[in-house]
Amino acid sequence: MSQSFLEVKGLTKKFGGLTAVNDATFSMERHQIIGLIGPNGAGKTTLLRLMTGILKPDSGSVRFMGQEMAGKNTWDIVNKGMVSTFQNMRPFRRLPIIANVMVACLCPRALKRGEWVKKIEAKAMDALEFAGISDMAKENASILSQGDLKRLEVARAIATEPELLLLDEPFGGLSPAETDLMAKSIKRLHKGGRFGRLHSEGPAMIIVEHKLHWLMMIATRIIVLSFGTIIADGTPDEIIKNPTVIEAYLGQGGN
Amino acid sequence: MKLILFYLRKLLAVVRNEVLVLPSRVAVIIFFLFILLLPSFTDDVYILRVFTLTCIFAIFAASWDLLCGFTGQLNFGHALFFGVGAYSAALMNIHWQLAPWFSIPLGALVAVAAGLTVGIPALRLKGTYLALTTMAFPIIVIGLIFTFPGFTGGELGISGIQKLAPTRIEEYYVISILMLVLCTIMWKITDSNTGIIFHAIREDEIAVRASGVNTTRYKLLAFCLSGFFAGLAGGLYAHFMRIVGPSTLDVSLSFQVVIWSIFGGAATIYGPVAAVFFLYPTLELFHLIQDYRTIVFAIVVLLVLIFMPDGLFRWLREKVEEECPRCKVRNVAWRKTCRVCTASLE
Ligand SMILES: Nc1ncnc2c1ncn2[C@@H]1O[C@H](COP(=O)(O)OP(=O)(O)OP(=O)(O)O)[C@@H](O)[C@H]1O
């Protein structure tokens, strides 16, 4: 293998005097699920936004499947196969829930890959079923609770049929039982077998999450961010024992 | 004979099961019949003229709704498309002797180009900033018209444009049937997958991008489509009035279309169309009380906006129809159970 699946190099973003992401460098393989953790305000969301082109980096590069993504339009990046959810959910409130997902099903990538399904609606419905909110498909998105909005975010993201799925706090607002369900669905998605990809593996993932207990169950590798800098990178077991990580969290008052 | 009876019965069944069940559908049928049968009730030239103009402005209002109601790209200079369509059709007719069947569609294409021109700043500007910028465009074109009076007729405009059809009744039919067809097409667009993306762009453009959809393309598409339909309306106006002046680009026309659309209910297509059919003839036919009609008009519009912020016709529809909580099918408000899934509507 000549090139890796994803290679982030020296990614930096400043907001005025604040360096939100500082020289972030890491790479990942197609089969991985990475957990991205760090105290509040560490720059996790900013890092994801830089990768999907919602924010433009000040410097650095993001190579995804052999192509440079930094500086590209968000929709181009999504159509290359990298999609992200929003931490502060952004549904189309006055549209029915199913229409929210249909928008994603209408992106060129999903249209190309969805040939075997006859109807866009059917595919959107599949995504909703996966996220567990298909029974409300025809209601307006404005009626959804916080937890259900999280699920809608996930449904909308997977409807674009990504190779790399970036989830920003997918368990936020979910009850323990719901979190359990969502964690299982995410694992199932990663294994593949759903979503128009009957013959291939599911997407690679980077998951930002504060509920470490559940994250450790899913992720095979953890990256820790603190004040915009990557301070640790390793398996869950290594991370738990890492003194720098413990200090970063304790310094913030623990988590 | 039997076959005809069979089809007739089938048609009746469709009417009973699909049309008569909902007041809004009945209203649409009555509207279509009214439009098509109007000349058989009256051959008064004045009334036909008023309703012909009403049809033209209905196309115009619907085109505003397509762009602004649905896609959320506030355009306070919509007269630009109307005026550019009207002037282009007039100039092509006068200078190149093109028949209306060519000058009107070609004029609409020029309006599409105008749509693209306005669409490009709209890629960067939002809300009020966009609204203010769009207001400037028709003023610029008026400036151009005054700069080249030899070609454009200047302040007096262009007169002697070819008639659309030999008689008033024929003109009425051409324009009214076109209005029904064009508005149906616009409604179909908003009801399609493209319409869903337009809606979503109004709700949250960033989220549409993050769903992998090229919002630039769709916003420009909305401007082009809207420009095309408004340009058609302008071209029809030119060949119907047989004179085109700077008033087709006037700020008051731009505001008029905003008022019509919001009055009827933006983002519905049927709302603005119905509003034009309600407001325009009423205002015209009350020309006897010339002095008061503008103020009465203003008061009526204000009252509607205060008490029915979603528009008069959407408000009416909500009053007589309700959605089944289970299957989301619309029902007459006085039904007790849903007509499809028989769930209780209490
Ligand atoms: N658009 C912006 N303009 C200015 N500052 C910003 C902006 N977005 C984020 N920041 C700042 O950048 C820093 C990193 O924010 P970010 O949202 O990436 O943190 P996070 O790790 O996602 O935190 P959380 O766990 O609370 O979601 C914060 O200090 C935040 O205030």
Ligand SMILES: [Mg+2]
């Ligand atoms: Mg965050």
